[in-house]
Amino acid sequence: MTSGVTDYYAVLGIPRGLNLSLDALQQRYYELSRQLHPDRFMQKPEAERQRALDMSSALNDAYRTLKDPVKRAQYLLGLEGFDIGEQRSKDVPPELLEEVFELNMALEEMRGGDDSARPQLEQAEKTFAKMLAESDQELAALFVKYDAAPSREILTQIRNVLNRRKYIQNLVSEVEKTLIPT
Amino acid sequence: MEIDFTSSGHIVGIDLGTTNSLVAFMDLTGPRIIPGADGDKLVPSVVSVTPNGGTVVGNPARELLITQPERSVYSVKRLMGRGIEDVAEELKLFPFRVAPGSESVMQLQLGNRTFTPPEISALVLRQLKQNAEDYFGVPVDKAVITVPAYFNDAQRQATKDAGRIAGLEVLRLVNEPTAAALAYGLDKRENGVVAVYDFGGGTFDISILKLHDGIFEVLATNGDTHLGGDDIDNLLLRIALEDVASEWGQDLSTDGEGVQRLRRAVIQAKERLSFVPSAMIELEYRGKKYEREITRELFDKLITPIVDRTLGPCRDCIKDAGVAVDQIDEVVMVGGSTRIPLVRSSVENLFRSKPHTELNPDEVVALGAAVQAAILSGTVDNKLLLDVTPLSLGIEIMGGVVSKLIHRNSTIPASATENFTTGVDGQTNVLIHVVQGERELVKDNRSLARFDLKGIDPVPAGLARIEVRFLIDANGILSVTARDQRTGKEHSVEVKPSYGLTDEQVEKMIQESVEQAEQDFSARQVREQRVEADAILLAVGKAHKHGAYSELADEERAAIDKSVNEVMLVYNSDDHHLIAAKIEQLNQATIKLAENMLKGTQT
Known part of the structure; x- marks a missing residue:
């Protein structure tokens, strides 16, 4: 979607990398916002106002993407030419096969009105939350590793973690939806 | 009139509210509200059309809402940017009459005229613009206007259209809770996480902001653009109507004036209940009397479902902001409905801290809009708002x-x-x-x-x-x-x-509005000349009995009588120039008389 037209790292004036200090990023963002926000250009000619609008929207898009570790990693993968399509996240990670099978059974029961599956689902929710936290740690470690010595191999590992994470996240929201029907 | 194009300083901040609207500006001492000619800071967002097709806005319109409800409209903000099918439920409770042919753009029928919601709002804005111009003595044509944070694109566009129709260049739409935070942050707090709970006449917003050395970064916002004090009024009104139906054996709901009188009684009771434990809903109408006591306890019970509807968006907002409740340093209360004790206690329970109520909840949004106006004009350069879009x-x-x-x-x-x-x-x-x-x-x-x-x-x-x-x-x-x-x-x-x-429709409305404003302006000038005429006729009438009058020559007395007659002849004309000319003629004819009278008092 972003098709590499705007380089978010360039917008924020920081080197390409994955392990970013959020405090420093925020400070940089605030500084640039003070300079680029359309509010600062209200008394200027139309062309300058339009430019401020373009630049501050790019700045906001960049900050929104880079401050979030998952979005940041996806973005960098895109920049490096990795395919980060949706379909990959639909494949069940092999190590989760058994758990997903059991979970689906429980979800079916619950949706069918059988409330006895509730404790099992609540337990699953906790298990998956823990898995999410683990993959976040895994990502953080890979980020450090990548910044020290960038390689496609690490990026591939990151992509695999992201896919697995996305898969788990979808499961969690399924469970949440079933436990608290809207 | 001399137009000062260099005074770009007069960018006003406007809170275009469901119930009341305000205009404010910022000078070296800080933001302040500009009162209307009647001294009132709040201009009720009510418009009424007089039998001759003129429009009345604000306090006088609120009076006309009672006596000619079929030619009056209030709370039109609830209709801004909405389709007719969205507001079908709404229209059952409000005495709005939708004109035929409203399928594409909603039209309200007021007397023999029709208005779209932006045109009604434009009339309110025009009044605020007028108030500001009277205050400054120079034209005002630029404004910052606030909107509920949860307003969607169409509702925002409709507000911007209203500004254009009123002859205002809308430099910025600012979200109401954000504006409030700006006014609050100006004198209370520089850093920290602040939640703004804004419960007004027709809309509810919750916003959570991070304040950091002059940057006001909105982390998340949520709300309901159809939830406010109006809903409480309608709830109480329904109960009162049922009471009246059983006590009087009469359905008042089809009687426009009766409903508006009862609505006013209900609102008065609601407002008193914020300060006293019990209040009466009282109505005396057409020789009949209705009285009902409402205790705070009953009131709380009745409105709990409405107040609870604000809590879900608050929880979602906290979650979206990515903060824990105990990380929120302050909760700022905005909007008239936050005076209700149950609202305050519910917010306190949810945020686990006592909300701030020391700012005037009616004024803080307009004050914030004035601060934003100063930011845009460049006079305030150390503050910056970073707001968010409320909807995906x-x-x-x-x-x-x-x-x-x-x-x-x-x-x-x-x-x-x-x-x-x-x-x-x-x-x-x-x-x-x-x-x-x-x-x-x-x-x-x-x-x-x-x-x-x-x-x-x-x-x-x-x-x-x-x-x-x-x-x-x-x-x-x-x-x-x-x-x-x-x-x-x-x-x-x-x-x-x-x-x-569409753009074409807005252009046409701007044109019509300018013409209408000219008519309204000329009607005002006619009224002013009549007041002048009254004054001089009264003075001349009194002078007849004065000694100085009998001292005048016959032809001088004849000239005065002739001029008096001519003023009276043109008195009812619509041409203010003509009335002014005849007044001037009478003035000239009485110069000697006036001089003689003055001499008489001196000797």
């Missing part, structure tokens, strides 16, 4: 499903690009349907607009590549541009807004 923006894809392009709570300006192609050989246009909302299916979201990408080269299916850029500006309003990736050519994007006015 998406497009319709296969199967009536929404593909989200810009997620809610994204800082604005925000943009997204999406590539489109053709599905049929030789296809030269692509229709894009843009929606706003959080649901997965198009039908559950708000349709914003349909864009027709035209002039695509007729190439085989799938070969065309058109990059469409969606941009939400700092007002929270969407614009779309499209570019052919193969040819580099910019595409024309034809917008068909799903709700709201």
Whole structure:
């Protein structure tokens, strides 16, 4: 979607990398916002106002993407030419096969009105939350590793973690939806 | 009139509220409200049409709402940017009359005239503009106007249209809770996390902001644009109407004046209940009397469902902001409905801290708008608002499903690009349907607009590549541009807004509004001349009995009598120049008389 037209790292004036200090990023963002926000250009000619609008929207898009570790990693993968399509996240990670099978059974029961599956689902929710936290740690470690010595191999590992994470996240929201029907 | 184009300092801040509106500006001492001619800071957002087709706004219109409800309208903010089907429920409770032919753009019938909601709002804005101009003594044509944070694109556009119709260049739409935070942060707090709970006459907003050395960054916002004090009024009104029906054996709900009198009685009781444990709803109408005591306890019980409806959005907002409740340093209360004790205690329970109520909840939004006006004019340069879009923006894809392009709570300006192609050989246009909302299916979201990408080269299916850029500006309003990736050519994007006015319609309304304003202005001048005439006729009448009068020569007395007659003859004319000329003639004829009278008092 972003098709590499705007380089978010360039917008924020920081080197390409994955392990970013959020405090420093925020400070940089605030500084640039003070300079680029359309509010600062209200008394200027139309062309300058339009430019401020373009630049501050790019700045906001960049900050929104880079401050979030998952979005940041996806973005960098895109920049490096990795395919980060949706379909990959639909494949069940092999190590989760058994758990997903059991979970689906429980979800079916619950949706069918059988409330006895509730404790099992609540337990699953906790298990998956823990898995999410683990993959976040895994990502953080890979980020450090990548910044020290960038390689496609690490990026591939990151992509695999992201896919697995996305898969788990979808499961969690399924469970949440079933436990608290809207 | 001398126009001072150099005084760009007079950018006013306007809170265009459901119940009341205010105009404010900022000087060296800080932001302050500009009162109306009657000294009142609040201008009721009520418009009434007089039998001769003129319009009345504010306090006088609120009086006319009682005596001629069929020619009056209030709470029109609830109709801004809405389709007729959205407000069907609403219209059952409000005495609004929708004019025929309202399918595409809603029209309200007031007497023999029809108005769209933006035109009604424009009349309120024009009054505020007038108040500011009277105050400064120079024209005011630029404004910052506040809107509920949860307003969608159509509601924002309608507000901007209202400004244009009123002759105001709307430099910025600012979200009400954000404006409040700006006013609050100005004198109370520089750093920290602040929640603004804004419960007004017709809308509810919750926003959570991070304050950091002059930066006001909105982390998340949520709300309900159809939830406010009006709902409490309507609830009490329904109960009172039922009472009256059983006590009097009479259905008052079809009696416009009766309903408005009862509504006023109910509002008075509601307002008293914020300060006393029990209040009476009292109505005396057409020789009958209705009285009912409402205790705070009963009132709380009745309104609990309404107050509870604000709590869900608060919880969602806290979650979206990514903060824990105990990380929120302050809760600022805004809007008249936050005077209700149950509202205060519910907010205290949810946020686990005592909310701030020391700022005037009616004024703080307008004051914040004035601060934002000063930021835009460059007089305040150490503050900056970073606001968000309240709703996700998406497009319709296969199967009536929404593909989200810009997620809610994204800082604005925000943009997204999406590539489109053709599905049929030789296809030269692509229709894009843009929606706003959080649901997965198009039908559950708000349709914003349909864009027709035209002039695509007729190439085989799938070969065309058109990059469409969606941009939400700092007002929270969407614009779309499209570019052919193969040819580099910019595409024309034809917008068909799903709700709201086209540019042509707005232009026509501006024209009509200027004409109407001229008529209104000339009517005012006629009234002023009549007042002048009254004064001079009274003075001359008194002078008849004065000794100095009998001392005048016969022809001098004859000239005075002739001029008096002529003033009386033109008194009822609509030409203020003519009345003024005759007054001047009488003035001239009485110069000697006046001089003699003056001499008489001196000797």
